[in-house]
Amino acid sequence: MAVLVTGGAGYIGSHTLIELHKAGLESIVYDNLSNASEESLQRVEHIIGKEIPFVKGDTRDKEQLRELFSNYSIDGVIHFAGLKAVGESVQKPLEYYDNNVIGTLRLLEVMREFDCKSIIFSSSATVYGEPEMVPIKEEFSTGNGITNPYGRSKYMIEEILKDLSKSDSSWKIVILRYFNPIGAHESGLIGEDPNGIPNNLMPYISQVAVGKLNELQVFGDNYPTVDGTGVRDYIHVVDLANAHVKALEYIQKQDVMQEPLIVNAGTGMGYSVLEVVKAFERASGKKIPKKIVARRAGDIAICYADVSRAQEILGWSAEFDLEKMCADSWNWQKKNPNGYEAS
Numbered sequence: 258m259a260v261l262v263t264g265g266a267g268y269i270g271s272h273t274l275i276e277l278h279k280a281g282l283e284s285i286v287y288d289n290l291s292n293a294s295e296e297s298l299q300r301v302e303h304i305i306g307k308e309i310p311f312v313k314g315d316t317r318d319k320e321q322l323r324e325l326f327s328n329y330s331i332d333g334v335i336h337f338a339g340l341k342a343v344g345e346s347v348q349k350p351l352e353y354y355d356n357n358v359i360g361t362l363r364l365l366e367v368m369r370e371f372d373c374k375s376i377i378f379s380s381s382a383t384v385y386g387e388p389e390m391v392p393i394k395e396e397f398s399t400g401n402g403i404t405n406p407y408g409r410s411k412y413m414i415e416e417i418l419k420d421l422s423k424s425d426s427s428w429k430i431v432i433l434r435y436f437n438p439i440g441a442h443e444s445g446l447i448g449e450d451p452n453g454i455p456n457n458l459m460p461y462i463s464q465v466a467v468g469k470l471n472e473l474q475v476f477g478d479n480y481p482t483v484d485g486t487g488v489r490d491y492i493h494v495v496d497l498a499n500a501h502v503k504a505l506e507y508i509q510k511q512d513v514m515q516e517p518l519i520v521n522a523g524t525g526m527g528y529s530v531l532e533v534v535k536a537f538e539r540a541s542g543k544k545i546p547k548k549i550v551a552r553r554a555g556d557i558a559i560c561y562a563d564v565s566r567a568q569e570i571l572g573w574s575a576e577f578d579l580e581k582m583c584a585d586s587w588n589w590q591k592k593n594p595n596g597y598e599a600s
């Protein structure tokens with residue numbers, strides 16, 4: 258099976274390429290490199306000892322997508338490509354809807370032209386907005402209380418995929434709702450390489466640990482949680498990568514699908530900011546200076562997944578614990594203090 262991996266040079270995509278290879282699947286990467294460099298792909302090739310075809314291109318470029326589908330025999334698509342910075346999306350809504358929603362529409366149109374109707378889509382727990390309760394089940398309502406255009410773009414794409422599936426049951430669609438991916442491949446060769454000052458917790462902590470940033474700002478300590486700080490379901494990126502392999506295996510076994518399969522991709526465990534800091538300090542042996550500051554706009558108190566559907570339907574569950582996630586994040590950060598840039 259040959260899989261087109263859009264956004265394959267990015268953080269989750271690059272890790273997924275390795276797991277696809279391990280499962281005996283061929284990948285073709287399509288990425289506009291707007292938030293990645295080819296270096297990540299070269300390192301993946303080094304890890305797997307094999308070349309991966311790469312085409313630099315944008316998901317909104319239909320002509321180039323047609324050329325891609327003409328040149329390669331593609332059985333299915335894992336669609337990671339998209340913009341993902343929550344704060345930036347508030348400043349640049351049109352860019353986010355264009356990139357994420359229009360990019361997905363163009364991709365789906367070309368897939369239909371070439372009768373390639375299997376797709377795994379990278380969605381996010383953000384579609385649940387302020388969840389009714391935790392753990393969050395897939396059947397909970399979505400679309401209400403989403404605080405930013407990034408999250409709404411994911412919600413819109415999910416709705417488009419549901420409509421598409423209704424119109425034609427030969428589409429086989431899996432929507433994975435990622436919780437909070439962190440960690441890195443254990444080689445330390447690939448990992449998360451954010452532009453500028455990180456917005457997310459783990460890259461921020463890692464950069465404090467390596468001396469690039471002075472202290473962590475903890476956004477609020479008055480939430481109704483174990484210690485007042487926000488609780489999230491952190492998942493090792495390699496576990497998450499494996500969920501895609503399982504989703505592809507699932508798709509291959511289906512003749513038709515009446516609706517997209519929607520699956521939470523998390524561990525089912527929630528950890529507070531302070532618990533993550535402690536785990537990172539243990540894993541790295543570094544003290545993380547921190548300061549409690551005001552809550553961040555748009556943040557929710559607690560978010561973690563009910564993972565029973567993933568186990569029952571995909572036969573997938575996360576293996577790695579928070580200690581391993583922190584150890585691997587730290588290993589990547591200390592070996593690559595400037596990400597892919599300095600190599």
Ligand code: NAD
Binds near residue numbers: 341379380382
């Ligand atoms: P990333 O930015 O590292 O990877 C996305 C990749 O897509 C990048 O390599 C970028 O260059 C590429 N890209 C962006 N727009 C493109 C376009 N129009 N055409 C072609 N390539 C394009 O992000 P990631 O963390 O690997 O996330 C992958 C996917 O998972 C994204 O869709 C993201 O929204 C989603 N997701 C991520 C998280 C997270 O916390 N990392 C959580 C939930 C969902």
Ligand code: UFG
Binds near residue numbers: 458486
């Ligand atoms: N936090 C801090 N200080 C920081 C960064 C984060 O205290 O410098 C806190 C946040 O307030 C939150 C927790 O750490 O309580 C996690 O924050 P992240 O920014 O790492 O992650 P979020 O849960 O806010 O959002 C992430 C992705 C979204 C995705 C969502 C899915 O950024 O794209 O997970 O649940 F939609």
